[in-house]
Structure formats: structure tokens, C-alpha cells
Amino acid sequence: MVNLSSPPADGKRYPTHRMFKPVVMLAFALSVGCSPHSQRSQTANDPPMLDEIKSVIASHFGRTADSIDPNATFAELGGDDLDLVEITMDVEDKLKLTIRDERLVAETGSASANGICERLTVAGFARVASTAPESKQSSVDSKPHSSGELYESQIGPYGELSVLPNPNEFELVFIPDFADVQRFRAEEMGRDLTDSEIEELRAKSVVIALPADVAAKMSR
Incomplete structure (x- = not known):
């Protein structure tokens, strides 16, 4: 074991605090950075939910x-x-x-x-x-019907809902309006969309199934 209290071989004494202080500061910095309190201060800023x-x-x-x-x-x-x-x-x-x-x-x-x-x-x-308000209770059944038929207020991509049996003749209303969806996409791409791109976009766009009279009111 080295005796720090004894003088070195050259007879000179070197102040041990010059070496000890940086080591202590480094250890302190590492302990602060890894402390549970430091982690809690980061999660405290997380948004609710x-x-x-x-x-x-x-x-x-x-x-x-x-x-x-x-x-x-x-x-x-x-x-x-x-x-x-x-x-x-x-x-x-x-x-x-x-x-x-x-x-x-x-x-x-x-x-x-x-x-x-x-x-x-x-x-x-x-x-x-x-910050969203609580939803109100709705009498509309939001679960898919076992019959596999299109049902009122069903929501999904146009490509999927448009091929379902539709004995009640519900209309598929785009949310938002498909003209707006197409315009937004064209603005993002900086050019007009090709026919194939329009059809692909239409298939992926979201629609809701509504009775004809309700759909007509929405269009007005």
C-alpha cells in the first residue's frame, strides 16, 4: 500500500488536494447525473396520459x-x-x-x-x-355486425367499406371531403396526382356510412 503521508523519492511534497478535488467533483457529477431524482425531473415534464x-x-x-x-x-x-x-x-x-x-x-x-x-x-x-372533452354516450353500435354487411355510422377506409354488402343503401361520406384530401396531397407533392395515385388515395381515405338523407344534409 502506498503511504500518501510519506514524501516521494525526490524529497518534494505535492499537495494531494490538487489530485483529490477533481476526482471528488467527477464522482459528484456522475452521482447527480445518475440519481433517481434526475430521472424523476425528466418524467415530471411528460404530458398527462x-x-x-x-x-x-x-x-x-x-x-x-x-x-x-x-x-x-x-x-x-x-x-x-x-x-x-x-x-x-x-x-x-x-x-x-x-x-x-x-x-x-x-x-x-x-x-x-x-x-x-x-x-x-x-x-x-x-x-x-x-385536454380533450369526455365523449358522450352514443346509442350507435360501434362494433362490426356479425352479418358482414355495411352498417350505419361504420367508419373505415373507402377501399374496405365500399366492397361490403349494402342492402340498406348507405352512402359513404369521406372524412374530410375527398376533394380536400386530394388537394392536400397534391400540394404536398407539388404537382397534380395521376389517376392511379387518386384511386390509391381514395381507397385509403376514411369514410363513414350514413343514410342517404343524412349524407345529403352533410353535403349541403
Whole structure:
């Protein structure tokens, strides 16, 4: 063992505090940076409902909640506008909320579905959800009917709902209007869409099944 109190071989004494002080400061800095208090200060800034939102998103993408980065956008997670609609509906159903489109627009600064996907983070979605009003009870059955037929107020992509049997002659109403969806996509791409691109976009766009008279009122 080295005797720090004895003088070195050259007979000179070196102040041990010059070496000891930096070591103490480094150890202190490391202990502060790794302390539980430091971790708590980071999570304290998380928006309310973040854990619930991460759980819903993880379930949708078949991942674990821990793997969902709060700062990741829906696009970075591999989602598109249809994923956003489905996740929003799941969140509304599980948390009994009503999430308004205008709140998502305000959070991201984009009015297009693709723009929202590219800018909306998981934490941002949690902020919107935490301020959303509670949903009102609805008498409409939101579960798919066992018959496989199109039913009133059913929501989904046009490509899927348009091929379902429709004995009640419900009309499929785009949400938002398909003309707006097409215009937003053209603006993002900086050019007119080709016919095949329009058909692909139409198939993925969200619609709701409504009686003809209700659909007519909405169009007016």
C-alpha cells in the first residue's frame, strides 16, 4: 500500500488536494447525473396520459410501450393517415374522449392528414388527449355486425367499406371531403396526382356510412 503521508523519492511534497478535488467533483457529477431524482425531473415534464397513449399506439403497431419514443412522430413510427384515424378512434373509445381535428391541426400547424402524421409526436398527441372533452354516450353500435354487411355510422377506409354488402343503401361520406384530401396531397407533392395515385388515395381515405338523407344534409 502506498503511504500518501510519506514524501516521494525526490524529497518534494505535492499537495494531494490538487489530485483529490477533481476526482471528488467527477464522482459528484456522475452521482447527480445518475440519481433517481434526475430521472424523476425528466418524467415530471411528460404530458398527462402519455403512458395510456403509448400503450394504445404500441398495441396498434404490435410493439411494447417501452419501445415507443414520446418524441417520435407517427410517420417515424411507420404510421400513415389511416393509422392516425384508427389510433385516434381507439384512444377515444378506451379513454372515453372526443378528440377534435382542429386540436391536432393546432398542435402540428398542418391541416393535411399526411402533414399531421409527419409532425405529430406521441407526446403531442398525449397533450391533445389530455385536454380533450369526455365523449358522450352514443346509442350507435360501434362494433362490426356479425352479418358482414355495411352498417350505419361504420367508419373505415373507402377501399374496405365500399366492397361490403349494402342492402340498406348507405352512402359513404369521406372524412374530410375527398376533394380536400386530394388537394392536400397534391400540394404536398407539388404537382397534380395521376389517376392511379387518386384511386390509391381514395381507397385509403376514411369514410363513414350514413343514410342517404343524412349524407345529403352533410353535403349541403
